[in-house]
Amino acid sequence: MQRFTTVVALLFTGAASAYAQAPVSYRVSIPEPQHHWMRVEAVFPDLPDGPARVLMSRSSPGRYAIHEFVKNVYDVQIDDGDGRTLAAQRPDASEWEVTGHGGVVRVRYKVFGDATDGTYLGVDTSHAHINIPAALMWARGLETRPARITFEPPPGRDWKVATQLHPTGDPNTFTAPNLAYLIDSPAEISNFVWRNFTLGEPFRIALHHDGSDRDADRFAVDVERIVKEERAVFADLPSYENGYTFIVDLLPYAAFDGMEHRNSTIVTVPGALRVPDQRMAALTTVAHEFFHCWNVERIRPKALEPFRLDAPNMTGELWFAEGFTSYFEPLIMARTGLFGAMDFASAVGAALDTVINSPARRYRSAEDMSRMAPVVDGADWSDRTNWDNTYISYYTWGAAIGLGLDLSLRARSDNAVTLDDFMRAVWRRHGQPGAAAEGVVAEPYSMQDLKDRLAEVSGDRKFADDFFDRYVQGRQVADYGPLLARAGFILRKRNPGRAWIGALSLRSVRGTTVIVEPTLEGTPIHTSGADRDDEVLSVDGEAIGSPERFEEIVRRRKPGDTLRAVVRRRGFSEQLTIAVEEDPGLELLPVDYGTLSVQQRAFRDAWLKSKVNP
Ligand SMILES: [Zn+2]
Known part of the structure; x- marks a missing residue:
């Protein structure tokens, strides 16, 4: 990986100075949007002698599992650009090896897509919503070539294009300086509305929705507040190569997703802007994704630089890249005033409850969880997994680590040193130094780099090493x-004294009551021996005719009681003994601001109040 980085860097330098090679060109047309496909024509010119290898990506920047985008490609025709068919072998499912070409290979194909999200392709009569790896083939060896791409809207439709790609004189034609930038540049082609603002850098919001102009205006005002608060964390904005573009799809048929890119983001939310919850979901996603224009797009783990398009991408640092970004999401929402103390507390409390009570901490650290991204990130397996017992999302655990680090730094320095300072230190060292080529990061970080920055910011090497040893690795x-109490938040049991046997998903199946999710290690129901697919026949001699009946029996008991259950599994009945405990579930509550002590008020203000308009 390290060696490969060096080679790529050299190639970029060389390409800029010595060789002016013809760009790869693409033409994308949408003749039948109602059938959800696009036609793509890709021309790879100035090819060196020998076989040309043309392929679809297998993964997408920001998505760490394999998605095999070739699955929706069909009607592939390969010729020399003048109509003479060229021979092609298939070395693997995603790749075509073309021989006998005279220096030019043209590939024409159809690609299907019906998903409005951050990973795939969505073509319908309302838009073409394009994540480039799901749409465009590329050629090995031509990674440093510039690209030129023309989008042709469907016949009779007056659609425009939103993208971080560089504009040209033709409103439908764009360029990219290299493959890394091209593949990272999604496009929305539709009748969206533009909203713009300027903060030194130009910001554009392409909003595809069916709401009013007033909805769009209000949304843009809130996006600008989020951008300003996040800029205050890092002290300055990155130098965007082409301004920054938010592509936001708020539509009944959109999936709930967000995906960061270098100078843009995709935010998709099912619903409509006028619905307060859906509008807030879009803003929260904006708060998350825009934070990525520093953290992950420019402050980048070494293992993701360069991002591999033909393989899964594994890194042990997603607890920081995604998790700290997730911690700042409710924090920024609180600082803008879009979240009140209660909204903030419930977001943070939910993460703490998950991390503190999950059995998965028995098996893996946050670093280990990060390394699972290639098998969990949007991956869809048809066999069962035991993740309920063995996996905590690096988003959730990383957010909890971010909270713990922020509050620890604040507590030991009386708010003089904070997680904002840590982020700024990482930014200055690893993000801000630019690179020779767009889409490339010059100083990616390692785990040790993060530890070193924490030692610098805290002024305490032992604190930094100890924090990573305990909570990250x-x-x-x-x-x-006690950390949260300083800011006047109470972390407490949600249901003190209430009888509990563990999270249990029960469903009525043909008149019987069946456990439909795995039981969790360490909970009374799991310790008793019960697990998924068991039919619960009776509890304490009472027949269980419905899930509610079982819940009722548990609710009548006290911690310390014992239940006797009979279950049937794989054709045999078994007797189980369940030792009832107290519900360990946690909740976080804000103490009313008016009743905080002077110190608590000062702590909470320093933490949650706006850094833009203090
Ligand atoms: Zn993210």
Whole structure:
């Protein structure tokens, strides 16, 4: 990986100075949007002698699992650009090896897509919503070539294009300086509305929705507030190569998703802007994705630089790249005033409850969880997994680590040193130094780099090493209660004294009550021996005719009681003994601002108040 980085860097330098090679060109047309496909014509000119290898990506920047985008490609025709068919072998499912060409290979194909999200392709009569790896083939060896792409809207439709690609004199034609930039540049082609603002850099919002102009205006005002608060964390904006573009699809048929890119983001939310929850979901996603224009797009783990398009991408640092970004999401929403103390507390409390109570910490650290991205990130398996017991999302655990680190830094320095300072230190060292080529990061970081920055910012090497040993590479959780109490938040049991046997998903199946999700290690129901697919026949001698009946029996008990259950599995009945405990579920509540002590008020203000308009 390290060696490969060096080679790529050299190639970029060489390409800029010595050789002016013809760009790869693409033409994308949408003759029948109602059938969800596009026609793509790709021309690879000035090819060196020998076989040309043309392929569809297998993964997409920001998505770490394999998605095999070739699955929706069909009607592939390969010729020399003048109509003479060229012979092609298939070395693997995603790749075509073309021989006998005279220096030019043209590939024409159809690609199907019916998903409005951040990963795939969506073509319909309302738009073409294009994630480039799901749409365009590329050629090995031509990674440093510039590209030129023309989008042709469907006949009779007056659609425009939103993208971070570089504009040309033709409103439908764009350029990219290299493959890394091209593949990272999604496009929305539709009747969206533009909203713009300027903060030194130009910001554009392409909003594809069916709401009013007033909805769009209000949304743009809130996006600008988020951008300003996030800029205050890092002290300055990155130098965007082409301004920054938010592509936001708020439509009944959109999936709930967000995907970061270097100078743009995709935000898709099912619903409409006028619905307060859906509008807030879009803004929260904006808060997350825009934070990525620093953290992950420019502050980048070494293992993701360069991003591999033909393989899964594994890194042990997603607890930071995604998790810290997730921590800043409710924090920024609180600082803008879009979240009140209660909204903030419920977002943070949910993450703490998950991380503190999950059995998966028995098996893996946050670093280990990050390394699972290639098998969990949007991957869809047809066999069963035991993830309920063995996996915590690096988003959730990383957010909890971010909270623990922020509050620890604040507590030990009386708010003089914060996680904002840490992020800024990482930015200055690893993100801000530009690179020779767009889409390339010059100073990606390692785990040790993060530890070193923490040692610098805290002024305490031992604190930094200890924090990583325990909470990032170890499996402990910080003592959140006292840390949160300083800001006047109470972390407490949600249902004190209530009888509990563990999370249990029950469903009525043909008149019987069946456990339909795995039981969790360490919970009474799991310890009793019960697990997924078991039919619950009776509890304490009472027949269980419905899931509600079982829940009722548990609710009547006290911690310390014992239940006797009979289950049937694989054709045989078994007797189980369930030792009832107290519900360990946690909730986080804000103490009313008016009743905070002077110190608590100062702590909460320093943490949650706007850094733009203090
Ligand atoms: Zn993210």
